[in-house]
Amino acid sequence: MSKEESSFPGPWQTDRVPYMRKIMDTWNDDEIEYIVFIKSTQVGATEAGINIIAYTIDQDPSRLLYLMPDDDIAKDFSADRLQKALARCDILRDKYNADDSKNSVLRFHGGFIKLSGAQSPGKLASWAVPKLFMDEIDKYPRWAGREASPLKLAEERTKNWPNRKIFIASTPTLESGNIYQAYKEADVRYKFYIQCPKCGQWQKLEFANLKIPHQKGDKTDPVYAREHAFYQCANPACQHRITDAEKIEQEKNGRWCVEGELPEGKPKKVAFSINALYSPWVTFGRVAEEFIRSKDDPADLMNFVNSWLGEPWKPKTETVAAKMVLRQKSDVPANIIPKWARLLTAGVDCQQGYFYWVVRAWGPNLTSQKIANGQAITWGDLQKVMDHWWPIEDSEDCQQITLYAIDSGYRPDDVYQYCLDNYPNCIPVKGASRQMDQRYKKSSITPDQKRSMIPLNLYVVDTDQYKDLIFSRMERDPKEEGSWRVDADTSQEYAEMICSEHREEAMKNGVHTMTWKPNKAHAENHYLDCEVYAWVAADAMNVGLIGKIPEPESMNNENKEIDPYSIVPSARMWGEDQ
Template sequence: MTVSQWADNYRILSREESPNAGHWNTDNTPYLRAIMDTFTDKTTQIVTFLKPSQVGATECAINICGYTIDRSPCRIFYVMPDEDLAKDFSVDRLQKALSHTPSIARKLGKADKSKALAIRFEGGFIRLTGANSPAKLASWAIPRVIMDEVDKYPKWAGREANPISLVKERTKNWSWRKIMVMSTPTTEYGYVYKSFVASEIHYDYQVPCPECMKYQVLDFKNLKFPTEINERRLASETYYECPYCKAHIKDKHKMTMLRRGKWVSRELLDYAPKTVGFKLNTLYSPWVRWGEVAMEFLKSKDDPSALMNFVNSWLGEPFKSKASYVKAKTVLQHKTHLKAGICPKDTLLLTAGVDVQKGYFYWVIRAWGAKMKSSKIANGTAVRFEDLMFQLNQYFPVEGSNNKLQVTLIAIDTGYRTTEIYDYCYDYYPLIIPVKGLKSLKTGYFRRVSLDNMKNKTMYNRLPVDMKLYEVDTNKYKDMIMYRLNKEVGSDGSWAVDADTDQEYAEMITAEQKVPDENGNEVWKQIGARPNHYLDCEVYAYLAGDVMGIRTMQAPLEEPSYEENGNSSGYSAGVYKPFG
């Protein structure tokens, strides 16, 4: 009996687990059949499932556990990113699912949080653990292993080898070992993608067109939908276009197509492979309509972080950043026709970013228009702070008018001369905000933190009450900058530079490229000894724009009046409100 046959005959779904309570039916997710059944074939040892979210992968793993307890008892290792996730999964999902199947319910004790990491049964056990516990990974000899969300595992578990290697090491004594590796991917350096590529054979699920009956892989490029973010239109007008007959395939056809589908290998082998790879995307999900996929893409396409999540969690693909390496000439190709010091006619506000070095400053001024269209209008260096502020406090003429603008907000680095920089921020509050670059933030692009814990309490006591330090995720902002360099100058969201931009500036903007860190995540790092000061300035200018709300600013219905009236924002009173 295969795993899928066992599940169809014995697995019971409760209403708590599924709206379709009752007997499990693999025909509802037919693409899982072959994946589950690799655990009962005679040759496969390592199965890699490169998957999106919402395709039933975890149910596949639960069925393997149930089959093992009921029909082929032995030891199973179930590894998740950390022990808290493993414990919650065991108590809230795995043990409940197993207890609802009568043929194995009598073999299990009650779900108990304190015993969640060890589910015992006659002839074996399921031991759950986190990938961040190297001692536990190396403590048992195990013939069957399920490794869930492997791209979220730490690459190094303390001083031991990485968790993937530790687990594989514990299975090598069994010729009939079975290891399932499954995860939504992150980048090409992530473990699940590398494991998929290393497989001897690779399978894609092909389904027949309801019109011409030709089998094909569902590909996002063939999904047709309106470009307006309108839920009603997307639900009714989105369709999948058959690349052969151009038929318009609707959601109502999907289930029939899935049940007639089949896994097709990319290679023809004359032997039975030991390592097998399967790949899916969310277009196959019975629970997700094609209009929802289109909606998610439209909402995320202009934000690199959101786009990466769409590529990973919806398309089941590793994110391949176009911005991983940008040449200096690409920056120079983004020049506008305006000379330095002149604002584009559609400018709404100016921001500046300052990178502080031991004996001097680098600075950049960027003009922002509606829909995040921006252009650098000036950059340079200064030795003294007074010289810096002289440059940044000027009035800059607007193209084709008598209007002039001043910088609304300056973001200045606090990495060097920290106490001195806070003094400057105090003297020019609220025109200047202090900034500290971080490699990453779990959520968002920046956060405001209190200055209460500063070492220099005397200096802190004279700071304005609402003055904060801005911690900025430099990797996300660099992603954003490089992503927008792919847009045509003048288009929505484009990132341009003035006509006087020189090679030095362009070399600094492209002084970094994306490389994998020790955890397999892509991060921006300098190339050799090339300085990156202007890139840091642009990150801070971008942050200042975000603080001012550039992501939601729209062009005014009537052109506002700008006056040289001493207003530090450069705007007439009542038009814009800084920090608002």
């Protein structure tokens, strides 16, 4: 790359953008047919596309169609970026035929690259190719005249090739856009994880963990945000401030982790997602600065969400439900136990290769508040969170989670072993296949006698009943006793997962019932599941028996203090009682 094209001129070095290595290698994976890349700008995607073309010329010469939003963009890309890069590559000097090429068709030994715009359906229908690269597909016209969409027309050009390869990449626009729909429809979806340099916990870089300290005055200045913003480790027990230099270093050993469940067979369509927080060319401060500049203008904010966070923009009507959750915020920040709370439980949603978790504090009359939520990659990462001592508001005291429930539906053997290893503070749970009269029932498990002689109970849960409870309590004012609350730092992502389902009428065994269904296909509901499991753990601890808290002025009267475990047994007592 030249000085005009990059701030790092010279030969391409994947170590500068290590997250691109697996994406590019997937092009050479014979078992993968379709690659989806949803991204922000400034992450090296264009250069990766040029590398894939160069690889095709050098190692696997064949026909390749490179499709862009329109002919002018395709022409400019060919003349200003692609042809220059190919001409400067020594290894392609005897293979790339520059003299016999033009902007729309680049020829080389064994094949050619056809560059075209997506607005010309006639041109798309005239080229049969085994390899297809479609760039910035959210800018394609949805319908090309009387024919099908440009994406479908282009894909049709590859169907007669058994070894076809399709790569689509784009910055997203809306959830209905081409790239986000392709991302959600992929057999496997990946997010990039790095380790915290201090605690070692694996985590993906998310905007929610980019912190901007409060500035005196009514508004935060963009320059102040750039100079003072920092990225905070997602581990509540650590909260290390990860620097830009540490980010770059940790990305070298980063890894792509599967989001959601793996298919039973071999995946043919895989998807990758990355945002500007990972970019070596963009500092955390620059992201914070851009957010402050954009947040008050809807058009600018949409551009920030699309081009910096690499996420689709959600129209206001789609965020109304999430706002209902965010209205339940208390004044207590994340990772702090409210002073009225007496007990902590947690819920864990177990997926292939990672976990979602929620920690909830409980008080009188089922008053509760989420104090933390997040993800863990390994069992060790999860145990660190579950064993953490959480500080109590306005106190020097700390408290641990008394009991937590972990979903066993996906990896039962691993979950059972983990629960045995952490007996009696952890219980396995599983959603019931039909409606139940009670919220949960216990089913005895006979563990492998070689592993343990401890009796283990599986909690079979009617998840619909618990979701009814959550949403009924959510309707209460967050300052009201008995309400369902969240901490002051609760994120939009969490709120959207809580509202990812709705109740609808269904017919089961000839009976009309109300059941919870996803709002849309592929809706992620991990935190909602976690909240269900946290409530199951609370039920197992009989939190409904917790007495009322004395008024604040009487808290200093030792004779009026309430022992939180005078009614609710400790986890140790609970375990022995089973």
